[in-house]
Amino acid sequence: MNISQDAASRTLPSSTRREAAFAFLLSMAPIASLVLMVVGWLRHGLDLPYRDDWREYLSGKIASLDMQHLFRADNDTLSPVTRVLDALAQRYLGGNAIAYQSLSMVCVLGLLLWLQWKLLGKAVGDRFLAACAFSTTILMLQPDSYWGLQNLAYIQALPLVFLLAILCVAFHGQWRSGTKATASFLLGLLAGLSYISGAFATLAMSFVLLAACVVHRRLRKSIAAPAIGALASAVITVALQSWVILSVQHGKTHRADAPWALPLDADFWFYLFGKIGRSLMLPASWGTISLVLCVAALGALVAFAAVLMRQPEAETESDIAPGMIPPAITASVIAFSLLAAIATYLCLVAAGRANLRPASVDGNLEVFRFAYHRFHFFWVTALWPWLAAVAMIVGGAVARRSRVVPGAAAACMVLFVVYQGGFSHFQAFHKITAARLSSDATCLRRELAHGGHITCPTLAPYGDLSRAYAYAVRTEASFVRYFPPQSAGTDPLSGPAFRPILHPATVLNATASRPGPGRLELSGGRDPRVIFSAGMRGALGECLVLQVRATVTADYADRAQLFYRTPEEQKFSETHSIRIPVGRGPRVVDFVAVSRAGFNDRLRLDPVANYQPSEVRDLSVRCLF
Structure with missing residues (x-):
């Protein structure tokens, strides 16, 4: 750093080298x-x-x-x-x-x-x-x-x-x-x-x-x-x-x-x-x-x-x-x-x-x-x-x-x-962050996992933070990457936003037989899929975080994939999709999709990726935020 010396400073004695170093x-x-x-x-x-x-x-x-x-x-x-x-x-x-x-x-x-x-x-x-x-x-x-x-x-x-x-x-x-x-x-x-x-x-x-x-x-x-x-x-x-x-x-x-x-x-x-x-x-x-x-x-x-x-x-x-x-x-x-x-x-x-x-x-x-x-x-x-x-x-x-x-x-x-x-x-x-990880971060993750309200008094004493979190998702706030939306609860039938699928009015396209209500058996042909309507057209347009859950049964381990679209998009694409591995036998798959622009009411589920028969049961949709 340089100090501009005025006329007064020029009359003062110069510092020695020792003084300058000090x-x-x-x-x-x-x-x-x-x-x-x-x-x-x-x-x-x-x-x-x-x-x-x-x-x-x-x-x-x-x-x-x-x-x-x-x-x-x-x-x-x-x-x-x-x-x-x-x-x-x-x-x-x-x-x-x-x-x-x-x-x-x-x-x-x-x-x-x-x-x-x-x-x-x-x-x-x-x-x-x-x-x-x-x-x-x-x-x-x-x-x-x-x-x-x-x-x-x-x-x-x-x-x-x-x-x-x-x-x-x-x-x-x-x-x-x-x-x-x-x-x-x-x-x-x-x-x-x-x-x-x-x-x-x-x-x-x-x-x-x-x-x-x-x-x-x-x-x-x-x-x-x-x-x-x-x-x-x-x-x-x-x-x-x-x-x-x-x-x-x-x-x-x-x-x-x-x-x-x-x-x-x-x-x-x-x-x-x-x-x-x-x-x-x-x-x-x-x-x-x-x-x-x-x-x-x-x-x-x-x-x-x-x-x-x-x-x-x-x-x-x-x-x-x-x-x-x-x-x-x-x-x-x-x-x-x-x-x-x-x-x-x-x-x-x-x-x-x-x-x-x-x-x-x-x-x-x-x-x-x-x-x-x-x-x-x-x-x-x-x-x-x-x-x-x-x-x-x-x-x-x-x-x-x-x-x-x-x-x-x-x-x-x-x-x-x-x-x-x-x-x-x-x-x-380090002390501040350690304390916050044990209280604030733990509380936020727990509340996100439970679904519904987000109440963490040590994080913010403003009551329910779910509306604030939804706004953070919409504006792509960076902290959402570290505290992402999670599947809400263990029972998808709880909550007013739940919509059961797999009935004749909602399944729009699937190669399957329907041996019973709420159940689809898909053939083992190429690219098995279920295209369905969530039945919440107006609500999904305002939804930021969507949860889709189903029970998938396969003969051997594979992966399930959910495709979703924004309200303006016309086609499904890999860009807006989520993959989840599935094991042999019946397995619950839980997809949580985030879209700041909202969702189209039509969704697509590929229960398996390879050539094998599969079964989809208990397909459900809910808007988390």
Whole structure:
């Protein structure tokens, strides 16, 4: 990664070769963690929707780009940007969780790392110190964040990408004001329409940027236009997102059993600081110690950034070329902007989720520890590179040739993260997948085998999932390959969709004698077959998964074959056929055919393939989905 050096950085002492090598190792630590994370997911990932993913299948709109669907309020938010991404993933990836999460992991985390590096380079102006600060982004890559379970979870990280991009635009030295304002406005719209947190965080960030213009005249030319652009987009998106809370949800959370937590409640603050503790990977078992360290880290960030922001312009302009923003001011403005955005996000999370806890979780420290669960700590990790940056600038590390202290501190931080399991991506994904295979996957296979309703509370708490599964079949979702439809039950006579065949009105063509009801004897000539009507012409046109069962008797082992057609097809073909081996004597053959276009009412069964007499009994048809 290259940092474009401004005039200020050229006046600083160059790094020694030892420093350069050490800086390279520090900057590679987060990248190595990202690589391990991606490979670990590719190795242990499970292609099976989870919880909120199923809600989109239930809606029957996951692949839709209809505007009404894109702007549908759900789960406290409007998120048309992410619905577009989900629709594209469903259309071109089949919603494949392994592929989709790998791509989102690389794109979102990769962009966050790149944007942090670019901003740190501008703020610190020294490659070695930028690498020291950048190494703290490793906290962003700790296991058990947005990836590993739901495909849709990563959408909550998207606004953070756009917020960092706005800051990059604001401090881009060569763009015109109009270009900056337009780019910031568009990025702000993307942030605010990705998730509710993006709208309010953009609003908070734009206020800080405008305030910085008032405090320092030198900043006005550079960041006033992007601040106004971001503010304009925030006003629009905050109004839209507020409409969801006030009008659609009537001022309540999306869970009727959990009222809003208010800043007057102690639970609000202990839950909020629990997220900060998790972002620093401080052990929850430390309790009070972790809480004190959280407060200290946040206080240090505010104090150091305030020192830099209050620095008189006369003291910061020496040795700075005209038109350039002093690195100290850049660092303080970015730190305060991110602090405002992330504090706003944390307040939204604490207000909406602090009361979403079991009744057994009571007491301040218990709430603090409970907040360690789930991925809402992620945004906070974007703050810690800026705590390192402002601390180094205030401490004078930029002006000294020897930077032993920041280097040692960065190395200790990386080692602490490693000790806390920050690189244990393989183990984390393996654990998640093993648990899901034993519960979710087992339940889904069992329900598919039983037929009828699909009820798996751990997989998705939405009741019967059969309609969602049918939609997955229709859209050729990739997970259906690993969890295919199965024959339903052991008795085909159960269920309203059953249709018995083998009576004169349904057998359309067969070389056979009929010694008794429900029974056909076929000659041993060439290509024996039974072409029959299922008697469900209208229903089969809407059917996605068809089960055909029969008892076939043959003199020696052979194979049976079922041919089916879509409603528009005129002829049977090998393309739409299923083969099943049959043994000597009477054997039950069970065909399960899948057709996203539905089925023609006429079907063909070849009970054997070779020249031998055969008998077909108890032929039955049912639509599973």
